[in-house]
Amino acid sequence: MNQPLPFGPPGQTGRSDLTQVMQKVVRGDKQAFSTLYDALAPLVFGITIKVVRDRAQSEEVTQEVMIDLWRQAARYRPEAGSVTTWAATIAHRRAVDRVRSAQASADREQAQAARDHSPAYDEVAEQVQTRLESEQVRRCLRGLTELQRQAVTLAYYQGLTYREVAESLRAPLPTIKTRMRDGLIRLRDCMGVTT
Structure with missing residues (x-):
């Protein structure tokens, strides 16, 4: 049984309108960010869950990506690609970083466990x-x-x-x-x- 996404349904904002919404977000418009959030959170979550494969961690990564979009809004360049592409790129990078971090942590724990269970001194x-x-x-x-x-x-x-x-x-x-x-x-x- 599939649970509903933790984010609102995709908004009615068209992709071409997202560039204008992003310009408002750059100026600190919280209502514009809410619109941006509704439009992009499901996409970001979808990308994240495919990479991370864990719902709870994917939700965390999605929140981090959305905060990044708010904080880094001034870095967005329309000539480099659409807002959706920019958000998808950030989401993918964050998801890969999370997987790498989790793998590194697991490797450290495994190495420590191996050291702890080394054969007794003969x-x-x-x-x-x-x-x-x-x-x-x-x-x-x-x-x-x-x-x-x-x-x-x-x-x-x-x-x-x-x-x-x-x-x-x-x-x-x-x-x-x-x-x-x-x-x-x-x-x-x-x-x-x-x-």
Whole structure:
């Protein structure tokens, strides 16, 4: 069962008369706008409902378009087309904007829902990965010379600086830097790290 349009029936004003009515609307004539409203609201609603496909939103868009016609009346140029064409263009743009806005809102909500329902952090898998990496590091450390292993261990596991490592091992600083560099290169190669 079709409900009647929320707007009055199309007025008896002819399309050619709408240009004159529009000129009065530009001067702020509220009665002329009422005439314009009666003549164009059904057309605007028809265009809007075809695009938006939701009666309530189409009614809102129609109201917005009619307010635009009132506010932008001075922008109407008869040489560019009829008042009906101008109103139809505004109605179509507003309807498309409403659909795009609704789609963007739905996309944002869907993305948020997807983020909220992301798989739980797999703590067990993370622990296994950490254990495997630790074992690989220990195995690779065993492949270093004793001097390289001492230097790397003091620097990376005890947090000593190169100078502190040199003092701890009673070796010259350049020697420690060389041991560290060579040891780190061997570790990198052993662990399959590419640079």
